[in-house]
Amino acid sequence: MTAPRDRWGERMPGLGVAAAVAAGAWLVHLAVPAVPLLTIAVAAGITVAQVPRAREALDGVLRPGLAFAARTLLRAGIVLLGLKLSLVDIAGLGWAGVATTVGVVVFAFLGTWALGRAFGLPGREPLLVASGFAICGASAIGAMAAATRARDEEQAHPVALVTLCGTLAIAVLPALWHPLGLDAEQFGHWVGAGVHDVGQVVATAQVAGSAALAVAVVVKLTRVLMLAPMVAIAASIERRRATDAAGPRPAIVPLFVAGFLAMVLVRTFVAVPDAALVAADGAQTTLLAMALFALGSGVRVAALLRTGWRAAAVGLTSWVLVAALAYGAVLVA
Template sequence: MRRLLPGLLVAASAALVAWLCHLAFPAMPLLTAAVALGIVVGQIPALRPALAGPLSPGMKVAARRLLRIGIVLLGLKLSLVDIASLGWVTIATTVAVVLLTFVGTIGLGRALGLPGHQPLLVASGFSICGASAIGAMGAAVRARDEEQAVPVALVTLCGTLAIAVLPALWHPLGLSNVQFGHWVGAGVHDVGQVVATAQIAGTAALAVAIVVKLTRVLMLAPMVAITVAVERRRSVEAEGPRPAIVPLFVAGFLAAVLLNTFVPLPEWVLSGADIVQTALLAVALFALGASIRLGELASTGWRALVVGLTSWVLVAGLAYGAVLLG
């Protein structure tokens, strides 16, 4: 514990700073602020020896274990009843947006030669739920921290841009308030970014955006399970170590969803879990952001940026089509 404490304290303190930034600038989601702060800290040469030395054990625990616990608690935000209320057309089109973005981004990433698990991780972040999905998928397939760095940087950049770009397109595209909320929920990456973008259109738009977004979040479990099954098959063929069929944190996430759906939990339990979940993810995403070296973006050249921007346009375009169908 003595080895872990310095890194955990730094990550927790940074999450507090990110929260203060969010209070000062409410349009900036807390988790986006946490990732961005981590990225900034990771670029400071004077801090790198500490990040790679005494702070490293605690930061790694924050980026991995605390992230998984936060994802489990994220399940308590989801109710199958709320999702069912969207209707089968909205649910079907939302699932289609996730699948098409996921497959399309992986295909483009591989075609452009992104290394290792990067195509998979970029696809997870853009199609499902941002940096949290990248961390979850990375943990499931045992991706290295370096492989997660570029996808996290890309999804943070594009998700932040979406907060400004989508509202500017709202009226030119002729969308009603509720349609705008649907578009934001289906096309923006992180839950906090969805809230920041959709709230300008009113409470009805925000409510629709959140439910549609959480429907995408629910896709995290099956997408991880399917990916792990494919990875296990490949590892058998390569005679390497096999990942678990269903990672424990994914099972916990599903259990939390079912608990919130079928058990009438007190409001104080849900509110408390939401606070803890947000705090854990803020700590974890700061630690994940601090592992990013922007020089690695340059090492993949234009390829990673093209994949990220194309995936962003793809998910936004498909989401717009889903709104029109709905």
Template sequence: MATHQGRRPADPTGTGGPPAWLPGVGAAGAAALLAWAIHTAVPAIPLLTASVALGILVAQLPSARGALTGTLAPGLSLAAKKFMRLGIVLLGLKLSLVDIAHLGWISIVTVVAVLVITFVATLWLGRLFGLPGHQPLLIATGFSICGASAIGAMSHVVKSKDEETATPVALVTLCGTLAIAVLPLLWHPLGLNSLQFGHWVGASVHDVGQVVATAQIAGSAALAVAIVVKLTRVLMLAPMVAITSVVMRKREGAPTAGGKQPPIVPLFVAGFIFAVLVRTFVPLPASVTDAADTVQTALLAMALFGLGTAVRLGQLVRTGWRALLVALLSWTLIAALGWGAVQLG
């Protein structure tokens, strides 16, 4: 399992003391509670956005860096990897294929088209601007599908390092937060009614929480449309990750002695698909779905705090201007395409 840059791995000797991951997981849990408190006090700030922001803020404190790369490292890495995957599995329980079918085939096709065009164009832009490593793929995934959660899922498949994943997470959080402020200002000037605005938000804003924060100002009907459209994009996480996994297998070729290829469908993606099918065909009581939503939110909040602690803003400002430009171009593109999809619908 990859660790944060410079972090020590968990002590494998087993001295009988508390698990090495406990301090970091505890810190991530405390940060998730603080993010929940911030969201409760200011509902316009999505809980997951607050979690990433807290991680980024802590990472900039010189007094905290020793702990982040030492005592807290194993637990933060565990949260950023394992908790992210578990949260994505539970995210599937938000999705009902019946609700998505109610959008109609034209809306579904346009939502998928916007996603694919944004993904391909952002990947091309990332490579055009010479972004290093897996950054073009991770930025394309986050901006086209479902924000930081999608980046976490894709990073598992391509086995990117935490610090390589951190920049796309920071950028998708920044642009999603900008969307909360900017899109409502364009609602009436663009001549959209409330339902069209909800569709636009669902088709173009990255994280589910950011979609809720943006669309709710237009009323409950707009919010409902935005969530269904957004979850249609989330559903595309499974095939996009699976396709990437197949490509990775072909690139790596036959496994070497003692090695193995990545699975065609990662286990957590299979779990996500299973959760979608359960939600679609099994009548789950509200208490079960509410509990699953709470656990899912907590897991993703802890995971995103862990990823946020790998961001170094100073380094991002010095070397990440190209990534920022790609992110802003991608954000503008998906907003424009989403608006066009609304006109077609």
């Protein structure tokens, strides 16, 4: 058995590279605020993974640290993400706003999962694609993969697709704002309900002003809150499937999901100092940037082009489905 000190020694090269990329992504985001920091981190991982010499290091000396980042740091970042959510802010949407947002998540999830099954995506890919497109991008994919024990290679296509479509949304949705006849707040609601990652939501909604941005963030964080029940349900199903299998069964509610919910309750009922919230936000962003770089580094574009056309078809169709459902939610709310 490897000693804890030896394990940390093996992890440090990969963690160091992930931390350096997170810092670089932060600098790029400062220079170009319209590009979300976490999108930069995922894109950096995908880009580096296509370089043969770099791929040797990613699959070799860097692998232990990157695996730790993609698993443990991701879970820690999701726990801290709960501090962004206040149930009071969500209640401010009104019952119609909350109900339609939940409806978008549920129907987008089920529709995308069904598409994935219909197109014959292997293993847990339908579940992971549905999680990413319906809830909150690559973070949701990592969370669902952790809860259901999905293999690293099963995450590659979903991560690449949700990053691509979320980035496209930054340019496409503002171009449709006026043709669809939406006012600024309606546009913010549409963006919050239809764009995947929180950073991508901010980058897309800010073109319509502060009112649109405020609505978009609250709607988006309401979708993020759905991560907890969706992951818990998936983990419960996985637990039942594993009843007759060898080895320990997954927890009914994964520990990081419980931690996420605890942070939501803290933010709702405790007067957390602003300085603490700023520090937690910085830590959460850093942890997720490191984790998403690690997830992106597992994507092999050549293999994606050879075998991923079905996943691409599901992802692009899901992107349109989510946008259409979100537009309908705006009209209803």
